[in-house]
Amino acid sequence: PAAEIAPGAVHIPGWLDDAAQRRLLADCRQWAKPPAGLRTVRMPSGGEMSVRSFCLGWHWFPYGYARTVVDGDGSPVKPFPGRLGELARAAVARAYGRQAAAPEYDIALVNFYAAGSHMGLHRDADEKSDAPVVSLSLGDTCVFRFGHPGGRTRPWTDVELRSGDLFVFGGPSRLAYHGVPRTRPGTAPPGLGLTGRLNITLRVSGL
Ligand code: MD3
Ligand code: FE
Numbered sequence: 001p002a003a004e005i006a007p008g009a010v011h012i013p014g015w016l017d018d019a020a021q022r023r024l025l026a027d028c029r030q031w032a033k034p035p036a037g038l039r040t041v042r043m044p045s046g047g048e049m050s051v052r053s054f055c056l057g058w059h060w061f062p063y064g065y066a067r068t069v070v071d072g073d074g075s076p077v078k079p080f081p082g083r084l085g086e087l088a089r090a091a092v093a094r095a096y097g098r099q100a101a102a103p104e105y106d107i108a109l110v111n112f113y114a115a116g117s118h119m120g121l122h123r124d125a126d127e128k129s130d131a132p133v134v135s136l137s138l139g140d141t142c143v144f145r146f147g148h149p150g151g152r153t154r155p156w157t158d159v160e161l162r163s164g165d166l167f168v169f170g171g172p173s174r175l176a177y178h179g180v181p182r183t184r185p186g187t188a189p190p191g192l193g194l195t196g197r198l199n200i201t202l203r204v205s206g207l
Pocket of ligand 2: 122124
């Protein structure tokens with residue numbers, strides 16, 4: 001059953017079936033290869049993120065978007081596949097029902113969480129569009145923390161995200177603080193063949 005965690009933040013457990021999860025994972029394994037493959041993100045402060053990431057369509061770096069891996073191997077970012085655009089539109093329709101204006105999704109940002117990886121509370125404010133962000137989870141279950149737009153303070157809601165879950169963040173939730181305090185290593189579906197967690201976010205750059 002779908003759950004609205006906050007206005008505009010809709011969680012649909014088990015949206016991707018086993019076959020769709022396996023296909024998305026196989027695609028991610030290809031996209032993660034060099035050039036413009038999976039990399040560690042270094043923050044302006046000098047610290048490194050514990051998750052590793054790659055992008056399609058536009059390359060995210062702290063804090064902006066570029067067409068090349070400006071903070072890595074310098075390669076052009078791989079193209080955004082039309083298939084992921086269709087998946088994003090289907091996800092938004094599933095979460096909100098039919099929408100008036102359907103924007104063109106043009107970014108995939110994929111995060112890999114090995115055991116022990118986490119993501120601190122942050123906002124996604126580098127896109128120049130207020131279109132909803134679509135999140136798809138594969139592999140290990142995680143604890144996802146959803147706060148509010150006012151800062152890294154309580155109240156927040158912790159939700160377990162499992163392999164195949166869809167989460168759509170739009171409207172008043174688009175600029176809310178959120179993060180992943182922990183994953184639960186060893187909880188991935190046995191048939192999937194993934195050690196760790198992958199999160200795929202689909203976004204509209206507005207660029
Ligand atoms: C709420 N990723 O890539 S997905 C990120 O699981 C990110 O890897 C987390 O936060 C992950 O920026 C959380 C859920 C998510 C993604 C984007 C959002 C929630 C969001 C954008 C706005 C509001
Ligand atoms: Fe985020």
